[in-house]
Each structure stands twice: as C-alpha cells, then as structure tokens.
Amino acid sequence: MSTLDIVGLCGSLRAASLNRMVLKLAASSMPQGMAMEVVEWRDVPPFDADLLAAQGMPPQVAALRERIRRADGVVIATPEYNFSIPGMLKNAIDWISRGEDQPFSQMPVALLSATPGPRGGAGVQYDLRKVLLYVNAMTLVKPEVFVGDAAAKFDAAGLCTDESTRRVVTGQMEAFAKWIAAVQRMN
Amino acid sequence: MSTLDIVGLCGSLRAASLNRMVLKLAASSMPQGMAMEVVEWRDVPPFDADLLAAQGMPPQVAALRERIRRADGVVIATPEYNFSIPGMLKNAIDWISRGEDQPFSQMPVALLSATPGPRGGAGVQYDLRKVLLYVNAMTLVKPEVFVGDAAAKFDAAGLCTDESTRRVVTGQMEAFAKWIAAVQRMN
Amino acid sequence: MSTLDIVGLCGSLRAASLNRMVLKLAASSMPQGMAMEVVEWRDVPPFDADLLAAQGMPPQVAALRERIRRADGVVIATPEYNFSIPGMLKNAIDWISRGEDQPFSQMPVALLSATPGPRGGAGVQYDLRKVLLYVNAMTLVKPEVFVGDAAAKFDAAGLCTDESTRRVVTGQMEAFAKWIAAVQRMN
Amino acid sequence: MSTLDIVGLCGSLRAASLNRMVLKLAASSMPQGMAMEVVEWRDVPPFDADLLAAQGMPPQVAALRERIRRADGVVIATPEYNFSIPGMLKNAIDWISRGEDQPFSQMPVALLSATPGPRGGAGVQYDLRKVLLYVNAMTLVKPEVFVGDAAAKFDAAGLCTDESTRRVVTGQMEAFAKWIAAVQRMN
Secondary structure, X not given: OOOEEEEEEEOOOOOOOHHHHHHHHHHHOOOOOEEEEEOOOOOOOOOOHHHHHHHOOOHHHHXXXXXXXXXXXXEEEEOOEOOEOOHHHHHHHHHHOOOOOOOOOOOEEEEEEXXXXXXXXXXXXXXXXXXXXXXXXEEOOXXXXXXXXXXXXXXXXOOEOOHHHHHHHHHHHHHHHHHHHHHHHHO | OOOEEEEEEEOOOOOOOHHHHHHHHHHHXXXXXXXXXXXXXXXXXXXXXXXXXXXXXXXXXXHHHHHHHHOOEEEEEEOOEOOEOOHHHXXXXXXXXXXXXXXXXXXXXXXXXXXXXXXXXXXXHHHHHHHHHHOOOEEOOOOOEEEOOHHHHEOOOOOEOXXXXXXXXXXXXXXXXXXXXXXXXXX | OOOEXXXXXXXXOOXXXXXXXXXXXXXXXXXXXXXXXXXXXXXXXXXXXXXXXXXXXXXXXXXXXXXXXXXXXXXXXXXXXXXXXXXXXXXXXXXXXXXXXOOOOOOEEEEEEEOOOOOOOHHHHHHHHHHHHHOOOEEOOOOOEEEOOHHHHEOOOXXXXXXXXXXXXXXXXXXXXXXXXXXXXXX | OOOEEEEEEEOXXXXXXXXXXHHHHHHHOOOOOEEEEEOOOOOOOOOOHHHHHHHOOOHHHHXXXXXXXXXXXXXXXXXXXXXXXXXXXXXXXXXXOOOOXXXXXXXXXXXXXXXXXXXXXXXXXXXXXXXXXXXOOEEOOOOOEEEOOHHXXXXXXXXXXXXXXXXXXXXXXXXXXXXXXXXXXXX
C-alpha cells in the first residue's frame, strides 16, 4: 500500500507562525504510511473574476489546484483573525473553488487552530467548516483540535513541549488516516 | 451642517461587478447632505504580521485606514464567495483592524449584497456582521438589503432598472443617515 | 446483513408540516436494507438542570435517548424558525446531550430542510451542523438537501409531486447508507 | 422624564443559574432612571403552528408579548447549550416572533452570557444576535459581556464578588441607556 500524500496549508503567512508549528507537529505525529508536504500559497494573487476571464487560472493557482488534486488529504492549521478566517487563506480557497475539476470536492480535510489567547479558535474553525462544506470537502468531524495559549506550548525551535497537545494532535492524525480510508471507500 | 462623508467599499475586484453597481445605486440614493466616495483597495497587500513588524503599516493600508478614520460612515456592497466573505475584502479588514486608532471602532457601517442567484447573500452578511462586531463597528441593524437575481436588475450602463430595489436601497440610506446621527450623539 | 435502523426526527410539531412530508419522502426513498421509524418527541419537557438533578432523566427523554442509541442513524428534517433551529428541536437536543452514554456520539446523521419560501433553510442547517458537531455526531457532508418553495412540491396527501426533489432525496439516502457503513467501519 | 422600563430574561430555567445572578447584577448596576423587572417565561408552551391556528396565541405567550411591547428595552442573560441558544429560550422567541405587532421590532436589547468554563459564551451570543436581527430587534453592539469562569465570581447569595465583572456590566448598562435613547430618537 502506497503512502498517503497529505498537503499541509498554514493559514498564516508569518514565518514564526504558531500555526506553522502546529502544522509541523501534525506532520511529525502522523501514523506510518502517511506523509505531509507543507505547500506554500503566498504567491496566489488576489481573486479577480476579470483576471480569470482574461488570462485563465494564474499559474500559481493552477499549480496549487493541481497539487491538492493529487493529494489524498489536506491538513489546514490556521489562526483566527477578527473571529473568522484569515482573508488570504479565504482568498486561496476562493481561487481553488473556481473552474472545472474543483480539487476540494470529496477531499478529506482536517482542521487545527492555535491562538495566543485561551480560546483556541472556535470562530475560525466553524466558519471554515461552513466554507469547506460549500466546496464539497469531506472535513474530519472529530477530534477537533484547538490549541489555546499556544505560545507557551512550543519552544524556540518550534517544537511542541506540551504533552497533552502532542497526544491530541497524534489522535487527530490517527483519526484522519481512518477518515481518508473511509472517504476513499465511499467514493 | 456639513455633508456626511461616506466611504464606499466594494467587496469584488471585478470591473463590472454587480456589487459595484449596487454601491453606485446606494451613492445616488442618499438623502441630501450625504455623499459617497467609492474607495479602491485593490493594492492592499496580503496581510503578513512579519511585514507589519518589519516595515510598519504599508502605505496603501495606512492611506485606507486614514481615509476611513476621516469618514462619517462606511457602506460595503459585497458578493458572497463560498457562502462567506470574499477573501480579499476580509484581508483588507484584517489589515485595517491592526494597530493603534483602529478606524472601524464606533464607525457606522451599512451592508448590502447582490448575487446572480436568488438568495442575495445571507451567508456573507451574517459572517461580515460578526467580523465587524469584532472590530467594534456600529453596523446598521435594519433594513437589510439582499439583491437576488441581480443581473436582471441593472442595465448595460450599470443603472438599476428595478423599482423595488431602488426603493429598498433608498430606504436603507435614509435609515443610515439617522443611524450615523444616532451613533454620533452616543459617542 | 440486518436492516439499518433509522430514527426520523421532524423539527416541527405541526401535523401537516412540510418537513414531516419531506421526512416521509426520505423514508420511502431509502435503498433496500434500510428502514425509518419516525419518532415523536413532543412530550420532551423543557430542559431544566434542577429537574435533571432532582429526578434524573425524565422518562420521555430517557426513552428518546435509548431509542436513538439503538439506531444505526438519524435523519432530521426541520423548518427554519427565525433563521435558526426551532427552539423545541434544540430543547430535545439539549436534553439528549446530557449525562452518560450520549447517544449522538459517533451517530451518523443526515439533514434535510424544507421552507415555504425559496431559500430552503441554509440558516437552520448550518446552525444545526454546528450543534451536532458539538455533540459528537457524524453528520453526512453531501449531498445537502434544501427544499425551497416546498408547498408546491407535495400534494394534499403529503406525497411529493416534484421529480427533481425525489431524485435529490433518493440520492441523499443512498449516500447516507454508504456513510453509515463508513462510520461503522471507522468506529 | 419617566423611568426606563427594562424586561430581564434569563436563558436558563435553573433556580441557581449563574445567568440569573448576572441578570440581577445587571439590574443592580443600572444608571438612575432605569429599572429592570425579571420576567419569567417558564410556562410558555412548545411552539406549534397548529395550536396557534386553532386557539390563537396562548395566554402565557400573549402576556409575555404584551409585557415586552410595553418595555423600553430587554436584557437577556443566557448560558450556552451545545455551542448555541438554549432551546427553551429560542422557543420563547419563536412564539414572540409570530403574529401582529411583533414586540421585538425596534426593541433595544442587551446581551450577556456567563459560563462555568473560560470561554464565556461567544457561541450563544453570535447565534442570538443573528436571531434577534431576524426579528428586527436593535441589539446593543458594544460593549459585549462574556463572563467566563462565572462560578468563582458570585458568592453563595448570588452576589458578584469580582470587581472587574461589576465594572464591565455597569459600563454595559450605561451604554444601554444611551442606546435606548438613540433608538427612541431614531424611531
């Protein structure tokens, strides 16, 4: 059986993003037979239907759509901005959702969010679930992962020092592996 | 008494956007003593906290924040993308929300949305209200304006040909004038 | 292989409820090997934590919880009241969610909504998905079923006269059968 | 100038509800010229459109609607059940929203929520704001009041022992008085 190919997307563009650390924790917490590539989407341009009509899908978007389409699953770790989805992450989804062969359709997705404050990102995750439902993704139901007070849970090298967080993320990745298998059997 | 200065923001970057037409309809439906300037925000860069830390507020963002701060009110007309806020509009709000003198704080805001389909944008308006609440804006409660089947309601010059839509938008702008006065008295 | 046992819950208490008709349509549109019992919950009392503490789970609630726990899946057809979940349906979920052996945990659920107007109930379905996520239910992702203009789609006997609606509901029930199998394999 | 007459509604039916304590704190934190009566709604029956059609508005509902219509404002303090509105509180709103002379229309409303856990109820408040918007209420924008870890902030007699909570609630009631005046001037 071949390795499950997982695309990791970080909702923040910041280099030292807590959510980037969470994404790497997820990558290193996966069960055997599953591997994540963190895919950068910084160069996705602003969505503009005129641009799409005049020039077709921009190459950065086409590449991102193609990369996701090839994957067996997508893991998104994202901060919460103003109680909802970071605008640029939503912009990337807006682009991805357009045109033929929409790559999120039937795609297994797992969500994590980390915040410096205690809440851990319920606002962003519920909005993102709604958007992902709209683009026909198969978002993992449980376990949900909210990493509150995240700055205290990673060291200077970006490694997780909190045993409980490690355990929760490991459990989610195990559930995600089963989820991917279940979705593949259904399709 | 001086003219109320209203900033108009269109949630779509498309030149022939139906929401741009709705925004112009709102501008031309205002009561006396109120005038809208449609402000472009296309050049606002992707929000990146590293950029903010290294270089401060980018000049396009600083200008937009300053323009909003000077205004007496903001009118937003926006499409719905994937059942929520267009990513780039959210990105602009993410930038605007940062730093000192947050310009949406206590700012009267009115929302309109237009969609080609029949629903008219309830998904985007409820999410946007939540985000605007978070940045402390004073969003007009009623009347709500949802322009469904919008393509049939504007002519080739972008002028509204639907009497009912004109009436609803005029009513909202009258309510918005009262709302601005009420918020100013409260502050 | 034994028949899949499905509990049907109608979100409206009205006898001639359009959603009751939709629920019956779902019952009669199931693939072989799947049967629905519509379960009444009218007698569930108002949720009151004092009542729970003093007398334990009321018998109507205990019976409803037990009935759901025995099921292989739950189908909910519900109207939208004031852009969200009917209060009494939410009250039933509030009771069901309490105590040991929470019966929605890992339970496959499918949602349908019907409205007299054109929108078909997006407001209620997104709120209900959020609540069901919170109680750990496994809500079917797709296809979503929104029956707008529902009064015109059922005859005086409550039978569906709209071929397109029949097809969509049949498709959802087929997907639900696969979903139940997938969830059972995952558990 | 006559005293502003405020109706207080508690979202929980429990006698020792933390939200009842918060409601009383709000009542005792009002500026001069403003007085709250906490109105019980326990006897409101389950909403059933058949009952409404056959017998008209039940007397408990008619009385509640009439009491609210006479008020200058409504304060709601509510727990969060399953990340949303308590079912019975929503049921009361479902009844109130029906028929002529809908009493929430143009009615100033202030929201508070208390939870035993740290989050304080963002889930319930955003859903409730959406519902209140739908029934045309004028919900106070800011300040929002979320009382997290509430059990530690009230003594055995139900009095608030947390100075910061007192200050926030007092500030909200002062803002609510200004809000009521502003809404009255607008109407």
